[in-house]
Amino acid sequence: MNYELVSGFETHVELSTKTKIFCGCTTQFGGDPNTHCCPICIGLPGTLPKLNEQVVHYAIMAGLATNCEIANVAKMDRKNYCYPDLPKAYQISQFDMPLCKNGYVELSNGRKIRILRIHIEEDAGKLIHQQGNTYIDYNRGGVPLIEIVSEPDIRTVEEAKEYVEKLQLIMRYIGVSDCKMQEGSMRCDVNISVRPKGSEELGTRTEIKNMNSITFIAKAMEYEFERQVSVVESGGKVVQETLRYDEASDTTSSMRGKEDAHDYRYFREPDLVTINVLDSLIEEIRESLPELPFVKLQRYIDELGIPETDAQLLTKYRKIAEYFEDSIKGTQNPRTAANFILGQIFKRLENESAKEEFDIKTTADQLREMILLIESGKVKMNLAKSTLEKMLDTGKAFGELVSESDMAGLSDEALIELCKQAVSENPNAVADYKAGKEKALKSILGTVMKNSRGKADANMAEAKLKELLS
Amino acid sequence: MITREDILNIALLAKLDVAEDELDNLTKEMSAVVAFADAVNEADIKTESFDNVNNLANVFRSDEVQPSLPNEEIIKNALDSDDGYFVVKKRA
The missing domain is CATH 1.10.10.410 (Arc Repressor Mutant, subunit A)
Structure with a gap:
């Protein structure tokens, strides 16, 4: 029999605010243990949390960028569980009145992955287990997160990868998170079940917790799919459980015993007041959102005549897209700038993070000036190419490196x-x-x-x- | 009605060991507590919205960094600490 993968994602995204969600401590990554802490974020009695307004704004931005409805009224709730990563023995989260719901992310194959909800919550502290003891660092405790919960609409590992990449791209573009998976600022819990192809019923799901690499998400999903299919094929039943993926052995294993049966006893957070979101604020935030990457992509292809593969590279990083757009202002053929950027400039950006940072010496204006000289026939392509290398080395303008007589070329x-x-x-x-x-x-x-x-x-x-x- | 199983479940969630001979007494005490709180259910709330009784909304702080406490202050009340970390017994 043929089986189909059914998967949904819960994606935690750390917001790029300067301070924590309920206190003024810094959200900076790292730092000596327990130095980004105060009585509020270590949960001392008598302290009162106060919501960071930027967190609400960022969550609304994330919601709008993923086609969500934004709630006019939202509230915070307590999620109770007893584990040392939470100093208060509860996490302040949102239960039944999240800020955003009913959105979707569209994949390149045209399928929409529905987003059930996006809510705001606080991150937990970091635990290090050593020789029977647990060492606790609460620097990360209270850092604001959004949790993006998808419907079980993902059908293949490729769709899963594209979904995560797309979320990452959107969140970076709108500037609400750097989504650095290796630093844990984006992490996924992956729900997986299998069913015979053609069936509409959902099978029993398992949940793989805390995945922070797209490569490993793919591997874990492939493994878990095969495992569940073989359980079902041999007449067994998939047990609903939380799994941990082990990268070294490429297998999943059960994470929790029965003592951790979920019972979060959610109730309204009495220390925090209602969040009212006016329509005017939603519109204001909608207006302020930058053009989203896939809208940009389509525009580059349709209006600028950029080939699709080039357009994808140009729109993948917001800074590069902005640079490209600045460099083509007033020029005739946008492909000239695209070729310089994807050729000579890209060669100098060795990895993803260098492309993300896009720290190069030549400004978009300097590139544009050179392109205008090429288009007016004053400068030959050869000279432009060799001069661009010098411009990128020194940060000097074209005119500083090449004299009028040089530009004239040879008789x-x-x-x-x-x-x-x-x-x-x-x-x-x-x-x-x-x-x-x-x-x-x-x-x-x-x-x-x-x-x-x-x-x-x-x-x-x-x-x-x-x-x-x- | 609170049962012995409820008590065991609550103890489990709170990571408490409850001895067998404590169960009956705890069940009785918890029943009394819950019965006391049940009085709330008798209030007529049809006409009132209890969603926002203090009539407050949107109390926010702006995203400005305030100084954190020095590490010594943070771990001052810890039963055990090491190198700036809180230390607790590892839980299964």
Whole structure:
């Protein structure tokens, strides 16, 4: 029988606020243990939490960017559980009145992954287990999170990967989180069940907790899918349980015994008041949202004529998209800027985080000036390319590196003169070329370029050389 | 009606060990507490909204960093600490 994967995600995203959700302690990652703490976030008696307004705004932004309805009235609730990562023995979260609900994220295959809700809550502290003891650091305790809960709409591992990547891209674009999975600022709980293909019923699900790498999410899902199928095929029943994925062995194992049966006894947080969200605020936030990456992508393809694969790379990182848009202002062909960015500039950005940071010396204005010179015919592509390297090295403008006379390029006579000179300087290469070695022409051409100090147009020089040697 | 099983479940959730000979007494005491609180259920609330009794909403703070406490202050009341960490017995 053929089986189908059914999966839903609970995604925790740490918000990029400066301070924690209920107190003024910094949210900075790291720091010595228990140095980003105060009586509120370590839950001392008599303290009162006070909600960080930015958290509400960021959550609304996240909701709008994922097509959610924003609640006009929301409240906070206590989720009770006893574990040392929570100093108060409860987590302040949202239960039945979350800030956002009923949204979706659309995948490239056209399927919509529905979002049931997005709520705000506080993160827990970090525990280190060692020799029968648990060491607790509450620096992360109270850092604001949003939890994005999807419906079980994901059907393949590829869809799961795209869903997570898309969420990551959206949240980074709108600036509510850096979504660094390796630092734990984005983590996923993955719910998985299997059912015979064509069936509408949901099977019993298991939940793989705390995944913080897309690669491992994919591996864990593949493993868990196979495991559940083999349980069902051998006549067994999948047990509803929480699993841990072990990266080294690529297997899942049960995480909790029966003593941890869920009973969170949610009730309204009495220390915090109702959150009222006016429609005018929702509209104000909607207006302030940047153009979302997939809207941008479509626009680049349809209106700017950028090939899809290039458009994807340009829109994947917000700073690069902004740079690209600034550099094409007033130019005729956006593809010129796209090619410089995806070619010479991308070569200097070695990894994802370098692309994310996009820390390069040449400004978009400087690139645009150069493109305008190319488009007006004053500067040849060759000269532009070689000069761009120097611009990227030094941060200098095109005009500082290339004089007007350099820009003028070479007259035909001067080029022929240079070619003749190169031919006489390279007798061996000339002989090789005449004997049929096409490649030998390159070294002669190299001499022309060198002697012209980059001013010669390589294509024209090559043509002239061929003429001379024919 | 509170049963012995309820008491065992609550004890489990609160990570408390309850001895067998304490169960009957605890069940009785808890029943009395719950019965006391049941008085609330008798109030007529049809006409009142209890969603927001203090009539307060949107009490926010702005996202500005305030100094945290020094580590010595934070761990001052800890039963056990080491190198700035709170230390507790590892729980199964």
